[in-house]
Amino acid sequence: MSRASRRQYHQRLKGALDNTFLGQTLARFQGNYRGSRQAGFAGMDFEALAAEVGAAKDAALGQLEALYQQFKAQAEAAGATVHLAHDAAHAREIIADIAAQTGSRRIIKSKSMTSEEIHLNRHLEAQGLKVTETDLGEWIIQLRGEGPSHMVAPAIHLSRSQVAELFTQVTGEKQDPEDIASLVEVARQRLRQTMLEADMGISGANFALASTGSIATVTNEGNARLVTTLPKVHVALVGLEKLVPDLHTALKILQLLPRSATGQLISTYVTWVTGAVECAANGGKKELHIVFLDNGRLALSQDPVFSQALRCLRCGSCANVCPIFGKVGGHNYGHVYIGAIGLILTYFYHGREAAQELVGNCLNCQACKVNCPADIDLPALIKKTAGLVMAEQGRPLKNQLLRRVLTNRPLFHFLLRRAYLAQKPLAGGGRLIRHLPLFFAPDQEFRSLPVVAAEPLRDRWQRLAPKVSKPRLKVALFGGCLVDFVYPEQAEAFLGLIQGKDIQVDYARDQSCCGLPAAMASEEETAREVARQNLAALDAKQHDYVLTLCASCASHLKKYPALLADDPVWSQRARHLAAKVIDLASFLQKEVGLKPSAEQDKAVAYHAPCHLCRGLGVHEAPKELLREAGYDYRPYDDEEVCCGFGGSYSLDFPELSAAILERKLRQVAATGADTLVTDCPGCVLQLEGGLDHLGSPIKVRHLAQALAEAKDK
Amino acid sequence: MNQKELRQEFGRKAEAVSAVVTPVADLAQAFAQAARLTAQQGGQCLAAPGWEADELAALQAACELEGLELITQGLRARTGEFHTGLTRAQWGVAETGTIVMESSSEELRLASMLSEVHVAVLPAAKLRADLFALEDELNRTLAGAPGYLAFISGPSRTGDIELVLTLGAHGPRQLHIMLLEEGS
Ligand code: SF4
Ligand code: SF4
Numbered sequence: 003m004s005r006a007s008r009r010q011y012h013q014r015l016k017g018a019l020d021n022t023f024l025g026q027t028l029a030r031f032q033g034n035y036r037g038s039r040q041a042g043f044a045g046m047d048f049e050a051l052a053a054e055v056g057a058a059k060d061a062a063l064g065q066l067e068a069l070y071q072q073f074k075a076q077a078e079a080a081g082a083t084v085h086l087a088h089d090a091a092h093a094r095e096i097i098a099d100i101a102a103q104t105g106s107r108r109i110i111k112s113k114s115m116t117s118e119e120i121h122l123n124r125h126l127e128a129q130g131l132k133v134t135e136t137d138l139g140e141w142i143i144q145l146r147g148e149g150p151s152h153m154v155a156p157a158i159h160l161s162r163s164q165v166a167e168l169f170t171q172v173t174g175e176k177q178d179p180e181d182i183a184s185l186v187e188v189a190r191q192r193l194r195q196t197m198l199e200a201d202m203g204i205s206g207a208n209f210a211l212a213s214t215g216s217i218a219t220v221t222n223e224g225n226a227r228l229v230t231t232l233p234k235v236h237v238a239l240v241g242l243e244k245l246v247p248d249l250h251t252a253l254k255i256l257q258l259l260p261r262s263a264t265g266q267l268i269s270t271y272v273t274w275v276t277g278a279v280e281c282a283a284n285g286g287k288k289e290l291h292i293v294f295l296d297n298g299r300l301a302l303s304q305d306p307v308f309s310q311a312l313r314c315l316r317c318g319s320c321a322n323v324c325p326i327f328g329k330v331g332g333h334n335y336g337h338v339y340i341g342a343i344g345l346i347l348t349y350f351y352h353g354r355e356a357a358q359e360l361v362g363n364c365l366n367c368q369a370c371k372v373n374c375p376a377d378i379d380l381p382a383l384i385k386k387t388a389g390l391v392m393a394e395q396g397r398p399l400k401n402q403l404l405r406r407v408l409t410n411r412p413l414f415h416f417l418l419r420r421a422y423l424a425q426k427p428l429a430g431g432g433r434l435i436r437h438l439p440l441f442f443a444p445d446q447e448f449r450s451l452p453v454v455a456a457e458p459l460r461d462r463w464q465r466l467a468p469k470v471s472k473p474r475l476k477v478a479l480f481g482g483c484l485v486d487f488v489y490p491e492q493a494e495a496f497l498g499l500i501q502g503k504d505i506q507v508d509y510a511r512d513q514s515c516c517g518l519p520a521a522m523a524s525e526e527e528t529a530r531e532v533a534r535q536n537l538a539a540l541d542a543k544q545h546d547y548v549l550t551l552c553a554s555c556a557s558h559l560k561k562y563p564a565l566l567a568d569d570p571v572w573s574q575r576a577r578h579l580a581a582k583v584i585d586l587a588s589f590l591q592k593e594v595g596l597k598p599s600a601e602q603d604k605a606v607a608y609h610a611p612c613h614l615c616r617g618l619g620v621h622e623a624p625k626e627l628l629r630e631a632g633y634d635y636r637p638y639d640d641e642e643v644c645c646g647f648g649g650s651y652s653l654d655f656p657e658l659s660a661a662i663l664e665r666k667l668r669q670v671a672a673t674g675a676d677t678l679v680t681d682c683p684g685c686v687l688q689l690e691g692g693l694d695h696l697g698s699p700i701k702v703r704h705l706a707q708a709l710a711e712a713k714d715k
Numbered sequence: 716m717n718q719k720e721l722r723q724e725f726g727r728k729a730e731a732v733s734a735v736v737t738p739v740a741d742l743a744q745a746f747a748q749a750a751r752l753t754a755q756q757g758g759q760c761l762a763a764p765g766w767e768a769d770e771l772a773a774l775q776a777a778c779e780l781e782g783l784e785l786i787t788q789g790l791r792a793r794t795g796e797f798h799t800g801l802t803r804a805q806w807g808v809a810e811t812g813t814i815v816m817e818s819s820s821e822e823l824r825l826a827s828m829l830s831e832v833h834v835a836v837l838p839a840a841k842l843r844a845d846l847f848a849l850e851d852e853l854n855r856t857l858a859g860a861p862g863y864l865a866f867i868s869g870p871s872r873t874g875d876i877e878l879v880l881t882l883g884a885h886g887p888r889q890l891h892i893m894l895l896e897e898g899s
């Protein structure tokens with residue numbers, strides 16, 4: 003990756019972070035979305051429906067060519083002409099030819115991401131054609147000469163004042179920014195005339211039904227209906243992946259699409275066009291051309307890993323819930339396609355150069371994944387895409403180092419111990435390092451960093467191990483790097499909680515890093531190697547549980563079976579291990595049953611680690627335990643939003659990590675809590691470092707510590 | 716869901732998307748309502764394509780009463796002149812407050828797209844719980860190509876400026892559904 007392009011990208015990110023209006027708009031947008039979506043799905047089993055849609059899409063993707071042939075036969079029997087464009091240039095040519103042959107000079111368009119993908123407007127305008135976008139948001143950005151910043155709401159990066167200013171220029175009349183209805187009216191009036199005069203309408207499609215040769219558009223404004231009705235020629239540009247076998251599949255998708263996009267139960271207009279319908283402007287019958295775009299889709303649909311990306315319904319949800327999108331907006335978080343899916347598709351549709359910086363910009367927070375109505379494992383695909391980019395460009399030095407160090411546990415642990423000695427003078431005797439020397443990593447001043455412990459957990463273990471003669475339960479403790487080498491006190495707190503409960507706890511000395519950092523760096527082979535080492539060290543068969551105080555380790559250990567699925571030696575052990583992995587809160591609730599404590603005089607807020615709430619699906623247990631321990635628990639809106647850590651993410655994108663952390667800490671401070679509790683040492687590192695940097699009196703505690711402190715009272 | 720529950724649910728959901736549902740006893744009442752609200756809003760012309768001759772006679776009378784011009788075809792040339800588009804809807808969907816309108820005829824489309832107010836007459840007997848309950852009918856309609864089929868839920872809207880919901884983007888500003896009790 004060239005340094006210049008990286009520097010440029012970081013400059014753009016900085017520019018976006020400095021744009022306060024953008025920040026406010028996006029924050030409001032994401033906040034509203036969360037509420038609307040929740041209401042839209044009330045009483046529905048989202049997970050099950052998304053899985054169904056994912057499976058239905060997969061089935062369709064497996065037979066795209068057959069569906070295309072069936073569609074073509076049906077649609078042409080109904081009077082349409084169906085084309086297949088191999089790539090973007092081919093599609094542009096086909097459409098320009100249709101315009102030429104039909105003598106169309108004035109073109110109106112309804113929103114189509116596919117036409118953005120092939121940069122259609124530019125090409126048609128170069129032929130001297132007049133192209134007008136009729137979707138309000140699209141029209142606004144067309145007038146401004148910009149691309150969309152969101153797949154559903156393309157002008158969401160703009161304020162009402164900016165739109166009023168623009169419309170003042172367009173109409174020559176002063177427009178009032180506070181009167182949004184009259185701004186919408188400007189578009190209605192202006193565009194109505196343009197639409198009535200147009201020769202050709204270009205639309206996209208949300209579905210193409212092979213069974214009947216129908217195409218469907220799902221819209222709110224009603225412009226797509228006019229675009230497909232008024233002009234004599236209608237061209238629909240459709241990605242091949244929009245083909246579905248039948249109406250039933252389309253209705254299944256329709257159940258989720260508007261709810262995921264805006265929280266609406268259904269969009270205002272869903273219209274189905276089959277064949278050459280009546281059109282007085284063309285002497286009775288419409289001229290309908292349906293142009294399917296391949297542009298790599300057929301090949302992608304055959305890929306065992308990446309075909310998933312073609313399930314995408316373009317609902318925009320993966321941007322709406324992404325903390326990074328929420329800070330920098332779509333112009334900096336996508337190319338044409340935006341949000342998590344954009345990071346992936348950009349590589350396939352627009353190439354490595356367009357994708358190379360974007361694809362590293364992901365916290366792996368899982369928010370997109372759990373909200374995706376097509377059940378796409380977006381964070382995993384993003385990492386795999388980054389792996390492809392890396393394969394093209396060659397491994398960066400830091401990846402080579404990571405591989406060397408992580409696969410050699412003694413070396414890795416030696417380096418951690420040495421880090422303690424190196425850091426000691428910087429810490430000045432404290433637990434945190436406030437002023438990092440520059441050589442650590444640039445732009446890390448937004449948080450202090452913890453000092454590596456003088457004595458790691460593994461060295462203390464002999465002393466600490468509970469002495470149980472007749473164990474009721476046997477637990478293997480998986481420390482993870484941070485608990486072992488930075489926060490052994492969290493493990494000590496845990497041991498205090500289960501004292502006298504007849505629970506045997508073992509700590510295998512040969513355990514190493516869980517391997518998540520390798521997976522995050524797209525070093526799959528390294529991740530596999532480390533997983534094998536841990537499987538050799540921990541024998542799950544001997545234990546009832548494999549417990550870890552680190553949510554990230556826990557959710558990564560759960561991924562071992564997928565990681566080693568093809569490994570004849572280790573796959574079975576991986577499954578055994580994964581089945582026994584448990585987080586602290588669930589373990590305490592299930593197996594320990596702490597006694598409720600008297601009321602504490604402390605108010606606590608809770609930060610839900612991504613890998614606990616979304617990775618393991620544990621939402622309530624930690625908070626229940628805190629309440630039972632007598633704490634005055636204070637909720638806030640973003641409790642389940644990522645803290646911005648993301649492991650090495652915070653080193654690669656410090657400006658964003660800081661901005662995401664800041665938002666969280668502001669909300670926590672507003673609760674009036676004096677302690678912030680979480681159950682992942684990575685989050686502790688980020689939150690504690692940020693609070694210390696701000697000079698905040700709020701203390702951070704691992705759940706184990708907070709519960710132990712309440713018990714000791 | 717029984718008929719009463721269907722009607723209640725449909726009413727709630729249609730109103731949630733800013734449609735206005737008015738129960739009417741017969742077509743004459745629906746026509747009278749459509750003509751009255753057109754006149755009340757200052758409209759002078761009502762477009763009503765696709766009605767039978769005898770129905771049109773009743774509608775003509777209702778329009779005359781309110782001093783409205785009634786047009787039934789050639790809507791393209793009269794764009795901007797007709798205030799109200801009066802059409803039938805074939806089905807209603809309770810789950811989402813949606814009306815389903817077969818609109819292969821271009822005049823029907825223009826009446827429901829280019830009007831300021833769309834009034835749709837929907838027989839209450841044609842209410843269904845959800846779209847899946849209509850799958851067979853919809854499939855038959857789609858197979859009868861060429862065709863244009865619309866699911867309409869409330870009046871046209873946009874959230875494109877700061878996500879502020881604004882009605883009347885490119886289609887009708889209001890959607891009135893006349894829920895017809897009699898069989899037809
Ligand atoms: S990837 Fe999923 S969440 Fe993102 S736009 Fe596509 S369907 Fe929606
Ligand atoms: S994993 Fe999180 S940071 Fe990455 S794209 Fe998804 S929502 Fe955004």
